[in-house]
Amino acid sequence: xxxxxxxxxxxxxxxxxxxxxxxxxxxxxxxxxxxxxxxxxxxxxxxxxxxxxxxxxxxxxxxxxxxxxxxxxxxxxxxxxxxxxxxxxxxxxxxxxxxxxxxxxxxxxxxxxxxxxxxxxxxxxxxxxxxxxxxxxxxxxxxxxxxxxxxxxxxxxxxxxxxxxxxxxxxxxxxxxxxxxxxxxxxxxxxxxxxxxxxxxxxxxxxxxxxxxxxxxxxxxxxxxxxxxxxxxxxxxxxxxxxxxxxxxxxxxxxxxxxxxxxxxxxxxxxxxxxxxxxxxxxxxxxxxxxxxxxxxxxxxxxxxxxxxxxxxxxxxxxxxxxxxxxxxxxxxxxxxxxxxxxxxxxxxxxxxxxxxxxxxxxxxxxxxxxxxxxxxxxxxxxxxxxxxxxxxxxxxxxxxxxxxxxxxxxxxxxxxxxxxxxxxxxxxxxxxxxxxxxxxxxxxxxxxxxxxxxxxxxxxxxxxxxxxxxxxxxxxxxxxxxxxxxxxxxxxxxxxxxxxxxxxxxxxxxxxxxxxxxxxxxxxxxxxxxxxxxxxxxxxxxxxxxxxxxxxxxxxxxxxxxxxxxxxxxxxxxxxxxxxxxxxxxxxxxxxxxxxxxxxxxxxxxxxxxxxxxxxxxxxxxxxxxxxxxxxxxxxxxxxxxxxxxxxxxxxxxxxxxxxxxxxxxxxxxxxxxxxxxxxxxxxxxxxxxxxxxxxxxxxxxxxxxxxxxxxxxxxxxxxxxxxxxxxxxxxxxxxxxxxxxxxxxxxxxxxxxxxxxxxxxxxxxxxxxxxxxxxxxxxxxxxxxxxxxxxxxxxxxxxxxxxxxxxxxxxxxxxxxxxxxxxxxxxxxxxxxxxxxxxxxxxxxxxxxxxxxxxxxxxxxxxxxxxxxxxxxxxxxxxxxxxxxxxxxxxxxxxxxxxxxxxxxxxxxxxxxxxxxxxxxxxxxxxxxxxxxxxxxxxxxxxxxxxxxxxxxxxxxxxxxxxxxxxxxxxxxxxx
Numbered sequence: 001x002x003x004x005x006x007x008x009x010x011x012x013x014x015x016x017x018x019x020x021x022x023x024x025x026x027x028x029x030x031x032x033x034x035x036x037x038x039x040x041x042x043x044x045x046x047x048x049x050x051x052x053x054x055x056x057x058x059x060x061x062x063x064x065x066x067x068x069x070x071x072x073x074x075x076x077x078x079x080x081x082x083x084x085x086x087x088x089x090x091x092x093x094x095x096x097x098x099x100x101x102x103x104x105x106x107x108x109x110x111x112x113x114x115x116x117x118x119x120x121x122x123x124x125x126x127x128x129x130x131x132x133x134x135x136x137x138x139x140x141x142x143x144x145x146x147x148x149x150x151x152x153x154x155x156x157x158x159x160x161x162x163x164x165x166x167x168x169x170x171x172x173x174x175x176x177x178x179x180x181x182x183x184x185x186x187x188x189x190x191x192x193x194x195x196x197x198x199x200x201x202x203x204x205x206x207x208x209x210x211x212x213x214x215x216x217x218x219x220x221x222x223x224x225x226x227x228x229x230x231x232x233x234x235x236x237x238x239x240x241x242x243x244x245x246x247x248x249x250x251x252x253x254x255x256x257x258x259x260x261x262x263x264x265x266x267x268x269x270x271x272x273x274x275x276x277x278x279x280x281x282x283x284x285x286x287x288x289x290x291x292x293x294x295x296x297x298x299x300x301x302x303x304x305x306x307x308x309x310x311x312x313x314x315x316x317x318x319x320x321x322x323x324x325x326x327x328x329x330x331x332x333x334x335x336x337x338x339x340x341x342x343x344x345x346x347x348x349x350x351x352x353x354x355x356x357x358x359x360x361x362x363x364x365x366x367x368x369x370x371x372x373x374x375x376x377x378x379x380x381x382x383x384x385x386x387x388x389x390x391x392x393x394x395x396x397x398x399x400x401x402x403x404x405x406x407x408x409x410x411x412x413x414x415x416x417x418x419x420x421x422x423x424x425x426x427x428x429x430x431x432x433x434x435x436x437x438x439x440x441x442x443x444x445x446x447x448x449x450x451x452x453x454x455x456x457x458x459x460x461x462x463x464x465x466x467x468x469x470x471x472x473x474x475x476x477x478x479x480x481x482x483x484x485x486x487x488x489x490x491x492x493x494x495x496x497x498x499x500x501x502x503x504x505x506x507x508x509x510x511x512x513x514x515x516x517x518x519x520x521x522x523x524x525x526x527x528x529x530x531x532x533x534x535x536x537x538x539x540x541x542x543x544x545x546x547x548x549x550x551x552x553x554x555x556x557x558x559x560x561x562x563x564x565x566x567x568x569x570x571x572x573x574x575x576x577x578x579x580x581x582x583x584x585x586x587x588x589x590x591x592x593x594x595x596x597x598x599x600x601x602x603x604x605x606x607x608x609x610x611x612x613x614x615x616x617x618x619x620x621x622x623x624x625x626x627x628x629x630x631x632x633x634x635x636x637x638x639x640x641x642x643x644x645x646x647x648x649x650x651x652x653x654x655x656x657x658x659x660x661x662x663x664x665x666x667x668x669x670x671x672x673x674x675x676x677x678x679x680x681x682x683x684x685x686x687x688x689x690x691x692x693x694x695x696x697x698x699x700x701x702x703x704x705x706x707x708x709x710x711x712x713x714x715x716x717x718x719x720x721x722x723x724x725x726x727x728x729x730x731x732x733x734x735x736x737x738x739x740x741x742x743x744x745x746x747x748x749x750x751x752x753x754x755x756x757x758x759x760x761x762x763x764x765x766x767x768x769x770x771x772x773x774x775x776x777x778x779x780x781x782x783x784x785x786x787x788x789x790x791x792x793x794x795x796x797x798x799x800x801x802x803x804x805x806x807x808x809x810x811x812x813x814x815x816x817x818x819x820x821x822x823x824x825x826x827x828x829x830x831x832x833x834x835x836x837x838x839x840x841x842x843x844x845x846x847x848x849x850x851x852x853x854x855x856x857x858x859x860x861x862x863x864x865x866x867x868x869x870x871x872x873x874x875x876x877x878x879x880x881x882x883x884x885x886x887x888x889x890x891x892x893x894x895x896x897x898x899x900x901x902x903x904x905x906x907x908x909x910x911x912x913x914x915x916x917x918x919x920x921x922x923x924x925x926x927x928x929x930x931x932x933x934x935x936x937x938x939x940x941x942x943x944x945x946x947x948x949x950x951x952x953x954x955x956x957x958x959x960x961x962x963x964x965x966x967x968x969x970x971x972x973x974x975x976x977x978x
Contacts, residue, residue, distance in 0.1 A: 001045065002164060003053035004079055005061050006038040006070040006128065013066050015085070021129065024146055027364060028353045034132040036086045040094070041109065042074060044165045045121035052118060060112045075159040088132035091139055095148045095155045096126035099166045100434045102517060102531070104463035122165050145353070146365070151311045152461070168519040175579055176524075177217040180208045197227040206592045221524040221572055222580040228492035228528055229499060229587045232761055238727050238736075239759050242593055245737045247600040254737075261740040262720060262754045265747035272751075278715065279753050280415055286327040286488060287335070287408065288755025289415050290717050292790065297415050298668065298676055299335050300788045301327040302405035302719050304760040309402040313361065313369025318462040319532050321377045321404040326488035328408035329471055330535060332415040334478040334486055335408025337381070337471065338644060338668045341678060342374050342388040343784050345401035345723075348627060349392075349975075357398065357767040357775070366400050373462075374404065375638040380464035381471070384647055385639035386664035387678040391782075392627040393685075398765020398777045401723050403784050407676060409668045414478060417485035419501050419538035425509070425562035426544070427489070428551060429470040430533035432526055433517035435461050466533040473554040474535060482539065482547040489534035495527050497536040498562055499570060503588050506567035511574045513561045523574040538564060596727070600734030602690050607899070608819040608833030610906030616952075617960045620875060622827040623868040623910070624971040629823060631972045633658055648675055648794045649709050654801035658972070659880020662708040662864055663789075665797050675797070677716075677789035679705030683867070685821040687781040689835035691735035695742035695783050696838040700914040702787035703752060703847065704864040708917060710797045710854050711789030713847035718747065719786040720757040725764050725778035735781045749840030750847075752787075798854055800863035802881030805946035807860060808923050809887055810930075811870060812938045813846055813916030817896035817907050823868045824910035836912050843915040846936045850917060853932035861920035869910040871952060871960060873918045874942075878950050879968035887942025888953040905954045920944065 009015045017037040025033050041061055043053060054071050062069040072078045082090045097103050106123040113121045129147060131139060139157060148155040183191065188204040191197070199207075207226055211218050218226075228234060236258065243254045254260050263283055270277045280289040280297050287301035305320025321340060328335045347363035356362060378385045383406070391401075419425075477483060489497045494514070498507050511523045517531070539547055544560065551558035565571070570587065572580040583590075611619070623629055636651045641664075649665040652658050663679035681701030686694035699718065707713050720743055727733040747754055763779040791797060819825060819833030853859055861881065865873040870889060878885050889908040898904040921929045926940065950967060952960035 001048050002074050003043045003048060003050070004072060004074045005041045005043065005053065005057040006079055007062050007067050008038045008070070008083055010066055010068050021146065024364070025142060028145055028362065030134065030138070030142055032133045034086060034088045034090065036083045036090070036130045038083070038128040040126040040128050042124045042126065042165060043113070043121055045118055048118065048121060056113055056116060056118065059116050060109055074162060080159060082130040086130050086132065090130035090132040091157065093129045093131060093139065093143055093147060093155055093157050094126050094160060095153055096124060098152055098154050100168070100518065101152045102433055102435050102461035102463070104461065104465070107463065108465060124165050145362070149312050152315060170519045171522055173574065173577070175577065176220040178220055178223050179217055180211055181217065183208065195223070197223065199227055199230060200594065202592045202594050203230055206590065210586065219580050221527055222582055224524055224528050225495050225499065225570070225580065225582060226587065228495045230591045231492070233491045234496055235591065236759055237591060238596065238733070238761055239722065239740070242595040243598050243733065243737060244595055245598040245734065247734065247738065248602065257737060257740060261744040262747070262757065265744045266753040266755065268748060269751060269753045279717070279755060281332070282753065282755040285331050287331040288717065288719065289331065289410065290755060290788070292409070292676070293672065293674055295411060296669070297410050297412060298788065299328060299331045299408045299410055300405065300717065300719060300786065301331070301756050302341065302403055302721050302784065302786050303327065303758055304721060304723060305402045305404060306399055306723065306760050306763060309366070309370055309400055310361070310398065313366045314373040315461050317370040317373030317402050317404070318377045320402050321374050322462045322464065322467055322532055323488070323490050324404045324406045325381060325383065325467065326490065326535065328406045329474055330486050330488035331408060332410050333417040333483070334414065334474050335410035336475055337383050337406050337408050338646065339407045339664070339666045339676070339678060340378050340383050340385045341405035341680065341786065342385060343390070343403040343680060343682060344370055345391045345393065345396045345684070345782060347392065347394055347397040347400070351397065357765070359767060360398050360765065363397065370400065370402055371635050371638060377462055377464045379640045381468050382643050384641045384643050384666070386641050386647060386651060386666055387680060389680055389682055390632050390635065391682060391684060393780055395777060395780050399763040399779050401763070401779065401782060403721055405786055407666070407678065407788065419485040419505060419564050420540065421505050421564060421566040423484055423538040423540055423564045424544055424560040425498050425501065425507065425564060426537050426539050426547065426558055426560050427494070427514060428474065428535045428537060428556060428558045430463060430466050430531055431515045431517040431557065432521065432529050432534070433531045434521065434525055434529060435531050462532045469554055469556050470533055470535060473551050473556045477547055477550055480546070480550070482543045482550070483537035484540065485538040487536055489536055491530060493527065493529045493531070494536070494561070499587060501536065501538060502564050502570065503584050505564045506569050506584060507562050508565045508571045509562040509573065511572060511579070513559055515557055515559055523579050527572065596733055597730045598733040598737050599730045600691070600738050605820070605834055606832035608825065608830065610819070610903045611828060612902045614957070615959060616871070616909055617962055619824060619827065619910070620871050620960050620962070621967065621970040623823045623872055624875060624967060625974050626823055626827055627974060629867050629872060629971070630974040631658070631660065632975060633972065634975050645670060649797050649799055653799040654880030655882045659801045660876055662800055663705040663711070665709055665791060665794055667794055673793045673795060675791045675794040677706045677709060677711035677791055679787045679789070681705065681785045681787070682782065683821070684780040684782045686835050687735065689820045691738040691781050692742040693835045693837050694781070695739035696746050697836050697914055698783050698785040699743065699746045699750070699752070700838045700843055701864070701866055702785040703750065704915060704917065706787050706789035707847045707851055708862045708864045709799065710791045712791065713844070713851055714751065716752045716787050716789040717755045718752050720754055721784040721786070722759040723763055723779060723782040724761050727761050739781065739783050746838065746840055750844050796855055796857065798859050798862045800861055800877055800880060802877045802883035802885070802920050802944055803860045805883060805944050806923065807920045807944045808926050808940055809885060809942040809944065810919045810921060810938055811892040811916065811941050812850055812919060812933060812936065814893040814895050814913065814937045815870065815908055815911050815916065816913045817898055817903065818911050818913050819907060822910055822912050824906060836914050838914045842936070846915050849933050849936045853929050856928070856932070858921060858925045858929045858932065859919050860922060863918050865916040865918060866912060869912050870916070870918065871909040874952065875950060875967045877918060877920070879964045879971070882964065884945040884947045884949040884964065885942055886945065886951040886953070888956065889941060890953070890955040891939050891941045893937035893939055905959065908954065909952065909959070
């Protein structure tokens with residue numbers, strides 16, 4: 001019998017879902033709507049009568065304090081009728097997951113119903129909307145734009161018209177081969193695209209030759225395995241490949257660009273440090289590991305989940321965070337996740353819906369979905385989200401960027417693992433479904449207006465509750481020594497997890513043993529599915545039964561699906577039939593070397609002409625209200641950054657906990673005062689001027705954020721995340737190489753090793769405009785630098801909010817005439833100027849000197865100067881602390897040549913030069929502070945006052961004057977109700 005339960009807000013309670021829909025609809029051009037909503041559940045079971053359905057409704061689905069429920073047969077008049085609160089005639093729209101899409105809420109509900117005594121019941125969720133004010137065509141348009149995402153959902157206007165929940169049919173085995181012999185180059189590339197392999201011509205030719213030498217065609221699973229392993233996502237073949245690079249300094253050839261730039265810098269530092277090397281494991285595990293204290297190490301990984309988030313923002317971002325948490329769990333023998341980060345790049349949320357190309361979701365919808373996805377996963381896992389950033393640029397319209405990071409704590413002796421010959425490969429956690437199929441290869445291709453329909457299956461659906469269970473049981477098994485190695489089932493699914501673990505041994509896989517979510521999966525779908533919440537561990541036979549019992553006791557499924565056989569081959573079987581067999585050497589070392597051409601010509605520098613005025617108060621308000629500077633409190637407040645009780649410096653600080661903190665500090669061991677410091681740096685605007693200096697500036701920003709809160713600059717590890725456009729274009733690839741060269745140079749100069757990284761290429765969106773012409777939107781070259789520092793004693797931590805009246809204010813660092821890419825230019829529609837550059841030697845000296853002052857307790861508040869320059873830094877410190885200031889920026893260190901005094905004054909206020917800080921110091925400590933800073937440029941420029949005022953001067957003349965409340969409102973208003 002099929003029953004439906006509707007759960008609605010109780011009488012007198014607000015319908016928040018309806019309110020959000022009305023607001024979003026108005027933004028999308030649907031005005032004058034009246035809406036009511038309900039959460040729906042379809043329940044099917046052979047022994048379920050109406051009394052049982054009502055008991056389930058009350059015991060599982062309804063909070064009787066704030067909700068009411070309705071129970072009946074599907075599509076009955078009672079359930080189709082609008083709630084009493086709807087006074088207008090309304091039409092019903094029902095939204096539910098497509099068949100085969102994972103439904104985590106339904107999964108949890110089935111278990112809860114079984115606990116009530118109704119085992120075997122099946123559940124499917126839906127959302128119901130009663131909408132008044134639209135005709136059928138506009139209602140269908142509303143459904144497509146705001147109610148359902150076609151990648152994973154369907155919407156129905158009116159009754160569902162079903163009598164049973166679809167369950168699928170058992171899979172009928174058929175071994176499939178793919179014909180490669182006889183195909184010319186064009187046919188090979190058509191096959192690569194149609195099968196969603198996204199391999200290059202040389203790679204397809206290599207595969208064709210390999211199987212031609214064997215005198216047979218590949219099976220579908222063999223071809224898919226090679227495609228997953230050789231994908232850009234899994235093998236990083238562009239950054240790690242051969243590149244002939246040419247710029248204004250001449251030509252250079254890389255045999256392996258990453259190894260010769262970023263990796264080389266870390267290896268040089270490790271050799272330089274010798275016995276004092278604090279890097280434990282770099283660029284060879286799921287996360288980079290560094291030494292933390294006498295017993296534990298810390299690891300850090302940041303992943304991207306861009307393409308899935310463009311199609312399905314909630315699911316894409318949700319599983320982006322879930323995936324990077326599994327990276328931490330899959331590092332060494334397993335690290336305990338202690339903190340998460342996120343950085344997002346969106347098109348402006350006020351982008352008009354009628355201007356969107358076909359296939360592009362509205363930026364506002366993308367932003368809301370991404371934030372909710374990260375929020376729900378992190379909060380449900382019980383991991384604090386402590387640091388991040390958001391960038392806005394029109395060029396992220398078709399390709400939003402979603403960076404998710406996770407930090408873990410791992411004992412020294414657990415920091416390495418290795419599978420042993422004849423170990424079992426055991427899958428732990430979630431079941432396998434069709435979600436995420438072709439995810440790895442899909443992320444190697446550009447997006448188009450057809451991607452949603454062609455690649456919707458590449459979007460995974462997350463279940464944080466399941467992953468929490470997996471994390472708990474995995475760490476318990478680790479501490480009992482029940483496995484020899486672990487990795488996560490991420491991109492490529494089992495094909496990558498088992499294929500990589502068995503690279504040096506070989507493996508035989510029994511695909512029919514993998515637990516499935518539903519009927520109908522083929523052997524190939526089982527192998528390449530990227531269904532979430534799955535880990536693979538390497539277990540010796542004598543430990544398998546104990547591990548199985550431990551998992552069973554925690555309600556976590558564990559199944560032996562393979563054995564690491566010392567054959568050097570990967571053998572895939574299905575019910576005893578061999579469906580594929582490949583040498584590990586072909587998979588991991590057989591990809592053909594391709595030499596890519598890369599060129600770079602920096603754009604010509606044109607002068608920046610500052611506004612010729614004597615009052616910049618309005619400019620400061622505009623910059624504070626620009627999207628890249630404005631408060632991200634609306635996002636931050638949705639995250640739990642207190643869970644686990646280790647948060648010391650939160651994302652928001654100040655007297656009202658609403659000022660922009662520079663970096664986060666987390667105490668991973670509550671028995672210790674030692675802390676981990678997490679910061680980041682990103683500024684794509686600089687990449688339009690010079691990718692080298694964009695990268696250098698991001699490194700400087702990430703490090704100075706950490707130093708500003710008290711981190712030791714000699715113990716900061718870096719992570720790189722390159723997100724670029726089509727690197728088959730020589731100029732695009734050239735800008736990427738140039739950024740990597742900056743990473744190499746800055747890492748060595750600042751003695752800050754890179755320990756992990758990730759790239760995401762082909763972030764372009766193509767569509768056809770009204771005239772039929774193809775248009776392509778490429779993201780700006782975007783490099784995120786994440787920094788993980790350490791602080792000896794969290795009692796020495798410093799925040800950016802001013803603390804009291806009567807202090808003196810210092811500027812540390814030199815301001816240059818570097819207005820290129822500045823926010824003063826942005827808000828005034830001005831171009832030109834030099835891009836901010838980094839003086840590496842000066843930066844290293846400045847970081848060390850400021851750290852010494854902070855460690856001695858001489859700094860009351862410290863804030864780095866970044867977007868908007870010193871004027872914004874002073875303003876943020878003042879309104880975060882509720883303390884007035886007066887400062888004369890003509891006293892601050894200033895360098896460079898200027899056409900006139902207006903340019904000089906504008907640079908002093910708004911230049912975004914690197915390696916600068918504003919420090920609040922008690923007047924009695926000023927001399928000691930200056931003694932620490934004697935070797936670096938600094939100046940006393942102002943004081944704090946016990947009044948409501950903000951005054952910046954230039955040679956004694958006020959050029960900015962405002963109340964603190966006005967500045968704060970300008971900063972908070974733009975994204976307050978995003």
